[in-house]
Amino acid sequence: MRITFVLLCGMLILQWASAQTRACPEALPSEQFIAKGDFPLIHALAEARTKFNDIYVSPKRLRGRVFGAAGAYQFRRGDGVVRVPDLFIANVTRHIELALDRGYADFIFYPDLGHGHLQLPSAANFQLASNAAFEQLLSFPTLKNLYHTAELFVLKDVNGTLTSDPWLQWRYYSRNIAGDNRDSENLAVLHSDSPLYNTVRLMDGYLEYGIFDLSANENGCFPFHQHGRVRYFDLAFE
Secondary structure, rough: OOOOOOHHHHHHHHHHHHOOOEOOOOOOOOEOOOOHOOOOOEEHHHHHHHHHHHHHHHOOOOOOOEEEOOOOOOOEEEEHHHHHHOOHHHHHHHHHHHHHHHOOOOOOOOOOEEEEEEEEEEHHHHOOOHHHOOOOOOOOOEEEEEEEEEEOOOOOOOOOOOOOOHHHHHHHHHHHEEEEOOOOOOOOEEEOOOOOOOOOOOOEEEEEEEEEEEOOOOOOOOOEEEEOOOEEEEEEEO
């Protein structure tokens, strides 16, 4: 079983590395950075597409984003740095591609698929006490990335009634997706038991250890494929 897992991980990293990778320098203090206030509420697909196309070519990118090169990706945390395993990035990339292919997401930016939650089984009794522990967290095969999509889409009216738009309805029911850190083809849709809104905040039997942000940009660090086209995205940990 372990040999199979290692082989799968190796194949995934090779696939990811064969894409159009590029240099990822550290963000400069003089750069312009994305703020959540840059984005309006989204009422329709055309609005989302227009805003995404604008931000994709904008000079604004994620603050504190991951930088470096294959085998040495990292981000600053406190007074030190955390190394980000290539396998974690390859898995996130594949989660993005699967979500886009399956219609769980349409755009990689804050109003749609723009963040993920790092969740680990509570039975692991894991303590996030240092940067070394954070790096270990990103390497765990049992780690799950819980993504919320359609984050700024108007899916219900002020009375709590679900929109009649078929596209927005689909996005409402498919807005919680979870991918693992060992076989990136596994991307599951989850549903909340709450009658108020379909948001799964914590998976059963799991604890949360952090959040990471995603934002596509033409100058971004990591390549992903969307409908036959190569695009790029940045990743930053909160």
